[in-house]
Amino acid sequence: MDSNNTNVKSNADTILIVDDHPSNLQVLFALLESYGFRVLAVQNGENALKIANSILPDLILLDILMPGIDGFEVCRLLKAKSETQHIPVIFLTALSETVNKVKGFEMGGIDYVTKPIEHRELLARIQTHLTLKKMSFSLACQNEKLQQEVYARTRVERQQALVGKITEKIRDSLDETQILQTVTEELVKVLNTDSCQIELYDEKLTMATVVYEYIKEDSKEAPREHLRYHGKVRQVIEPIYQQLLKKIPLQFVSTSLDSKYTKLACPIFENGGSKGILGNLWLLKPSEAVFEELEVQLVQQVASQCAIAIRQARLYEASQQQVKELEKLNRLKDDFLKTISHELRSPMSSMQLAMQTLEKLLQSDYPHYKSPKFARVLEIFTSSARRHNRLIENLLMLCYLDVKSEVFTSELINLQIFIPEIIQSFSARIQQQQQHLLIDLPEHLPLLSSHAASLEHIVVELLTNACKYTGPGETIGLQARVTDQAIELSVTNSGVVIPEKEQHRIFDQFYRIPDNDPWQHGGTGLGLTLVKKMVEVIGASLELESYKGQTKFTIKLPNHHCTLS
The missing domain is CATH 3.30.450.40 (GAF domain)
Incomplete structure (x- = not known):
């Protein structure tokens, strides 16, 4: 007995009735169909299993006492298969013994209805279990969806972690x-x-x-x-x-x-x-x-x-290649400077010696040949030779400065003696150029631990620079000052200001401030370059200030260079 009634909705729940009494089947069939269910009816367990496996009904009403395969066995076989184990089974029984009810639940039934069947009770139980089944299915779908989302999120997080791991490496x-x-x-x-x-x-x-x-x-x-x-x-x-x-x-x-x-x-x-x-x-x-x-x-x-x-x-590889090329070029430059400096030193020394000899001969053996014009020519030769000799010495110093810095040894320097000895060699020049000299040395200066020759070269070069660029009537100053952090030696000269745009360039090799030498002494363009490098070699720092008509160079030697006398 099957229902193909066109009045039944296509999405209606399907109920399978299993009972060996045709009269029971007819009553239940008519009842359930009238309430809009799609109804299937069979009279034995074998047919019930076939229908359940092929149609997969939404609910089964199953009689317990049937010939052949009884209701308990049908339920057990249904629950043993994954395709049919989720179909709700309500047992129909005329038996009232508790043991049969318990066995029915053990076989997988979810409920039972006792014959004679009360229609409203049956309908209520059917609706309840169909609703529970739908809710269970909905929850299962939601759970599966959530699991998929969690799985997808976990995979994304795992992917990001893997990418991060590889990136880190x-x-x-x-x-x-x-x-x-x-x-x-x-x-x-x-x-x-x-x-x-x-x-x-x-x-x-x-x-x-x-x-x-x-x-x-x-x-x-x-x-x-x-x-x-x-x-x-x-x-x-x-x-x-x-x-x-x-x-x-x-x-x-x-x-x-x-x-x-x-x-x-x-x-x-x-x-x-x-x-x-x-x-x-x-x-x-x-x-x-x-x-x-x-x-x-x-x-x-x-x-x-x-x-x-x-x-x-x-x-990085390209930069390393550039560094190697620069190192190669620097070596070539240093080799060239060393070679040309050595080649120039010998003839310049000979020229200087020859001029000194000539000057002595003129003074002792041939005084009648000495005239103002001859003396002026000799002075030009002597001055030019001295300037070229200084240029050669500066070039050699630049070439060997890095090597010397590794072997420089410190010694204790008494600035009260060290500074005046340097100043003495400048006194005549300053007086001749009508400049004023101010020296400011505190009475109690600590002994300074540094490389004396380098420090002397630095101070001499700064004073030479000051004399060169200071006009008549202006002042050249040398000051020593002790602070908590350092001993400071400052060389100042008034009447001249280095333009701000030129200040970062004055330490460059062969750079000279244009049109700023009142005495037209000229220069090698290496003096301040040597000063900066030497200051670094002895572990000091150099600062330049130039404003309000005054230029000041300050050498700062850290306290670890100092020893109190």
């Missing part, structure tokens, strides 16, 4: 080979692929060469030779590269030496960067496997980080 490396090795090995391990290769393009993007490859080792078998691609060169005119050059990943199945593999090619470039593509990442899996969307995204992220790391490594 390559971002601080400046070795391109190490970067390629790390990326290929980590991707094979993370994605469980058979191999991973990195190919890089040439400058014109016409050739792609596999520069690094990692193959998953099999503990039972030797590495598969047909997976080896290291050193292989591919022509970029192949169709697959048209998509890769557009920075779009590509997945396909390829046949190689009787073996099929799923290949994933992912371009290596910086996401959001203006730089072009560097190459491609290739990963291989067995042909029956595919790369899921999340895996492709992971490879793309790693490829982007790989591009950044490769560019950093190449920039």
